[in-house]
Amino acid sequence: MHVMRGIESTHDGFVASSRKRFVKKDPSHKNLDVLQQEIENGSRLYLARGITLLESTKPSDKKVGQEVLTNLLPKTGNCIRIGITGVPGAGKSTFIEAFGLMLAEMGHKVAVLAIDPSSTLTGGSILGDKTRMEELARHKNAFIRPSPSAGTLGGVHKKSRETMLLCEAAGYDVILIETVGVGQGETIVRGMVDYFLLLVLTGAGDELQGMKKGIMELTDGVVVHKNDGANKPLVKKTVREYTRIMHMLQPASPEWTSRVQPVSSIEKTGLEAVWETVLEFEKEMKEKNHWDTRRQHQTRDWFHSMIRDHLIDSFFSESGRKTQVKALEEELLDGHLTVTGAIDRLFSS
Amino acid sequence: MHVMRGIESTHDGFVASSRKRFVKKDPSHKNLDVLQQEIENGSRLYLARGITLLESTKPSDKKVGQEVLTNLLPKTGNCIRIGITGVPGAGKSTFIEAFGLMLAEMGHKVAVLAIDPSSTLTGGSILGDKTRMEELARHKNAFIRPSPSAGTLGGVHKKSRETMLLCEAAGYDVILIETVGVGQGETIVRGMVDYFLLLVLTGAGDELQGMKKGIMELTDGVVVHKNDGANKPLVKKTVREYTRIMHMLQPASPEWTSRVQPVSSIEKTGLEAVWETVLEFEKEMKEKNHWDTRRQHQTRDWFHSMIRDHLIDSFFSESGRKTQVKALEEELLDGHLTVTGAIDRLFSS
Known part of the structure; x- marks a missing residue:
């Protein structure tokens, strides 16, 4: 029943199914609704657990953390x-x-x-x-x-x-x-x-x-x-x-x-x-209506900076990219290459 | 003969062949070596032409501009x-x-x-x-x-x-x-x-x-x-x-x-x-050796900011991206979505 409610309030099927896997694999947080309820009730223990899920690098943990946070957004x-x-x-x-x-x-x-x-x-x-x-x-x-x-x-x-x-x-x-x-x-x-x-x-x-x-x-x-x-x-x-x-x-x-x-x-x-x-x-x-306006700008800026971070991280995590960029940097500093030339080499290959 | 010298000093076959096309199509700048030589000699007219080539949005012009600049880099x-x-x-x-x-x-x-x-x-x-x-x-x-x-x-x-x-x-x-x-x-x-x-x-x-x-x-x-x-x-x-x-x-x-x-x-x-x-x-x-160090940092920073610009421009020029990001922004501001959730939706599709 708790699980049902969780699925109903979920906007993303992938999260819900991942949540199910999580429920099976990690009995310590098995009741996601309890976690959410306890955070709302002000339990510091569960709040700390929720934060740990958000900070986790484990995809299944992260997803549960995100689901709880998404459900709780109206309370923020x-x-x-x-x-x-x-x-x-x-x-x-x-x-x-x-x-x-x-x-x-x-x-x-x-x-x-x-x-x-x-x-x-x-x-x-x-x-x-x-x-x-x-x-x-x-x-x-x-x-x-x-x-x-x-x-x-x-x-x-x-x-x-x-x-x-x-x-x-x-x-x-x-x-x-x-x-x-x-x-x-x-x-x-x-x-x-x-x-x-x-x-x-x-x-x-x-x-x-x-x-x-x-x-x-x-x-x-x-x-x-x-x-x-x-x-x-x-x-x-x-x-x-x-x-x-x-x-x-x-x-x-x-x-x-x-x-x-x-x-x-x-x-x-x-x-x-x-x-x-x-x-x-x-x-x-x-x-003066600056309060909400600033918060909205902050959210938008945060989103855009995360987009940028994602693009840059993906690019540099491609095989051989760091070495290639480093080699181009050296050519640049040696004065054999213009920056536009370096960009062309990087993105035309 | 002029063309030969140009090709020899070129680091990129693509530029050289594009240069040839340029030579054929645009008789007004046909002698690239003259352009380069005149800029070195201090001709303001040719300098202005060279800058126009660098600023041009026409790929063939841009490439000639880049070639001239690359050849002249040691003089900068x-x-x-x-x-x-x-x-x-x-x-x-x-x-x-x-x-x-x-x-x-x-x-x-x-x-x-x-x-x-x-x-x-x-x-x-x-x-x-x-x-x-x-x-x-x-x-x-x-x-x-x-x-x-x-x-x-x-x-x-x-x-x-x-x-x-x-x-x-x-x-x-x-x-x-x-x-x-x-x-x-x-x-x-x-x-x-x-x-x-x-x-x-x-x-x-x-x-x-x-x-x-x-x-x-x-x-x-x-x-x-x-x-x-x-x-x-x-x-x-x-x-x-x-x-x-x-x-x-x-x-x-x-x-x-x-x-x-x-x-x-x-x-x-x-x-x-x-x-x-x-x-x-x-x-x-x-x-205090700060002079060259700063210039090297500036070149490196310039290169990296061009990489970032290129990645972001490419991303947002993909079909439908702007609309998608705008829609996600609205969900974010409505409080139905976390930023991490928005990023997942953007990059998992």
Whole structure:
């Protein structure tokens, strides 16, 4: 009966039949409808299982994950998606723990998709779970999912967007996505979230040197972190400096000028002000119809970037392609060949 | 005999045979070796013809253009490539005329690849030739080639890189490439040049609002333009403001902090200082081995972006693809389909 319902709600016969195979072969997840129901009911255990299926490289697992997510799509979107970036050392995890705890205490359900740098070494993300954001991880309203950063573009797991959607279906209404703070990750996360927050420390000039180019023009808000103890006067100065810079740059969201706000995650100050700014941003964007428009653009862009990735990956996975391209590159650099000539050779064969 | 030499230096039999067809069909360019020789000798007329062949959509013309360029590749590269950008109204054409004239008078051979906004309307670029940069256009050491901006990515003609190389083969040692100042053109031009110059006006904040995001982090130098008459005190202030901003941002070229310099193209002041900075930049980059490294990266990136463009263009030119993608986009936005599901549907059929 459960199986029947699953098939009825399926848009693709192939998925359904693959689901059947899965049901037979993998008794641990045999009841797909239970999985779906438990995710809807807010079970963190089943949510984690669902994400594992989405992230799986095993085709049968992936298909079940996709089926569950497709069925749950109508439950997604009722949330605020916040991206958080900053150079290593800016205290992103500490901020997310303090900010997330405050929101969880307010009654929000907070999902944290954290990029765990340690997972490259351990091959998993268990370590991250245990050593970071301990207090938040124990809170009943929080769900933390570090993604392995190994082998993924800019450290952002390719499936992070779908992980995010599954969390939303599970009732999480605040999604916090932490980036590693270097490379291409920021642009990808900016393309997933409603609000993008940049964490900086005092000493604006030096700080910025370590950041990705154009990062400030991706941000909707800046937090000057570690506004505690003797650091306070310097933070005040840094807030002024960043405010001046942000006023000169093009805004990341239409008609919105980024606020620069001081925060101490240790002394728990400034966190509420940040949240109030996020809410004000949401209100303004919704009033001006920018909120849904941006999300629609994001989905379309995501689709098109997946098309591109697929085309490029397929091309380079063809037998001998990499060697051929490498050989042409050498001819190009030797100055014996024009780029147009190289393209002709590549695609006329 | 000329034909024999042509065939010997050809890496591709197909090109050679196509060249033969061309020789028969198009008597106006029948002597390819003359074309090549005249370009090497610095004939502006033949250079213009060569560029027209490179830009042509007619396969036989394109192939002759490619053959000439391939033969001339060893003559390219002995030059400084400068990209020039700025919002409309910053006075790019006026600056290029004054700057180019100064260089031409010094004995440099100056090629200007200008993007002519009027060509979208006229369908050609004759107007641009006649109405802009009149004095420079008449100088014996200058060559101006406006490219049609219609239908090209960000207004930069797809063949601009090869046009640039042909100019270099013709002995032009300073290449100035003007961008339209909006959209994606800047990133493309940044990927073609050694030095990237941003023209701004007084009133830094308002000015920047109209510019592409992250533009300041692409630039190696800033010119505060229109430093004339009553405008001078304001220019001085703007120079200070931009200097402060540039110090805070990540440099476009390794270990190089952008200079901000005041220029009046009418009063002819500041132009020499800009050129001296460019030369200092060249010296420093060459000493640190960044000069050739960047050019090699640029060639490689150009090749890879052409591969991507080709794959994507081929895919979307397949019968029914656009309709199919559009239909999937609608399902995505309706929330009935995941992106992974859409990709599966697109590539499993």
